Amino acid sequence: MNRDDKTKVAVIGSGNIGTDLMIKVLRLSKHLEMGAMVGIDPDSDGLARAARFGVPITADGVGGLIDMAGFDDIEIVFDATSAKAHEANAAELAPYGKRLIDLTPAAIGPFVVPAVNIEEHIDAANVNMVTCGGQATIPVVAAVARVVPVAYAEIVASIASKSAGPGTRANIDEFTETTALAITSVGGAERGKAVIILNPAEPPLIMRDTVLCLVRAPDAAVHAEITASVQKMVDDVAAYVPGYRLKQAVQISPIPDGQPVHTLLREGIGTVPTHQVSVFLEVEGAAHYLPAYAGNLDIMTSAAVQMAERIAQRKEESR
Structure with a gap:
């Protein structure tokens, strides 16, 4: 060009x-x-x-x-x-x-x-x-939601403390509020929550993200669809963020009887979730200017x- x-x-x-x-x-x-x-x-x-x-x-x-x-x-x-x-x-x-x-x-x-x-x-x-945590995790929520409704999604973004500058620290409240809102409006979950952790470990660790989704999916065939959808989405994100990857296989486990998940659900929701989808990610930066551990910024x-x-x-x- x-x-x-x-x-x-x-x-x-x-x-x-x-x-x-x-x-x-x-x-x-x-x-x-x-x-x-x-x-x-x-x-x-x-x-x-x-x-x-x-x-x-x-x-x-x-x-x-x-x-x-x-x-x-x-x-x-x-x-x-x-x-x-x-x-x-x-x-x-x-x-x-x-x-x-x-x-x-x-x-x-x-x-x-x-x-x-x-x-x-x-x-x-x-x-x-959105936010770094939102960019890393909302694609996964959306990948699950395109297979089965997500009653609740929670994300935990852990980033190296060294990669969180004054701007990030000044906007921690906005980070959690904005990410939680985008989990529902973009990710498609009925309700969402976001948590950020500034990890002080030395040497600094690369960004790690956990995505937990509560879904109604008693059929094992649906579990396979969810896993395939998440893997496809990870590949799509990795096309423009090469250091984005699954840390381990997607886990789909039954919710134990008596676990009070109703406290997490939107009031009036008719679907009772049967399974928890757990996805563990890491994001390594490309190190164009920022260090490789600053995948959250990358x-x-x-x-x-x-x-x-x-x-x-x-x-x-x-x-």
């Missing part, structure tokens, strides 16, 4: 996530071109690296981006800041008609998990990439780039 045909993008946030996004666009993208790197700290490593790569930079935030000479040519803006900052950034950019891809838990726009619903929101002005940037690639590809298809 001719460079002039590529869709120009800007990245707001020159920290770890924003820098990794930039490097993915520069190294891997078929349809995207870096148009700007935006920060607020003129001494940040991300801005320094962008300058060395020849990417236009500004340390004056979104105002500086709007004042840049090439701003009109930028079509997609990634926001890798924080939930509160994204609200302000989105409002400031609203008059200019840019497509926003939000990597914070602000959730102004619809949730997108590429392997599940990328086509549903391809025309949305502002899409939200899956976010990979999902965001996948969304932007599809937007750009759709534009090219419509020509």
Whole structure:
């Protein structure tokens, strides 16, 4: 593809996530071109690296981006800041008609998990990439839900403490709330819960995720369908996050008599679950900029780039 045909993008946030996004666009993208790197700290490593790569930079935030000479040519803006900052950034950019891809838990726009619903929101002005835990686990919930209704889904995301920067730590509450909401709205579960664990182990461990789904599936043939659906979904996610994989085989076990699962179910639900589906995942980062143990950040940037690639590809298809 001719460079002039590529869709120009800007990245707001020159920290770890924003820098990794930039490097993915520069190294891997078929349809995207870096148009700007935006920060607020003129001494940040991300801005320094962008300058060395020849990417236009500004340390004056979104105002500086709007004042840049090439701003009109930028079509997609990634926001890798924080939930509160994204609200302000989105409002400031609203008059200019840019497509926003939000990597914070602000959730102004619809949730997108590429392997599940990328086509549903391809025309949305502002899409939200949920959270790292959501990107890793919601595909599995959706894979189970496309076989049998999921009465309850719970996810536990364990990430290396070293991979959780100030932005992640400031948004822990938003992380759990946003992920739980997306488990139902995207994953298809009747009710959802999310837990995040910052693992202080040294050396740092790569991201591990547990997905538990309560389903009514007394038929063994349905168990085989669930297992196949989960494996297919894992393969779909691994197509854009190569370090995403099952840690062990899918487990489907009967719920013991007398176990009070009713306390987890949505009030008024008519289906009584008979089995628990347990899926154990790990996510190893590609180490483009972030260390390999930071799979939680890698899956976010990979999902965001996948969304932007599809937007750009759709534009090219419509020509």
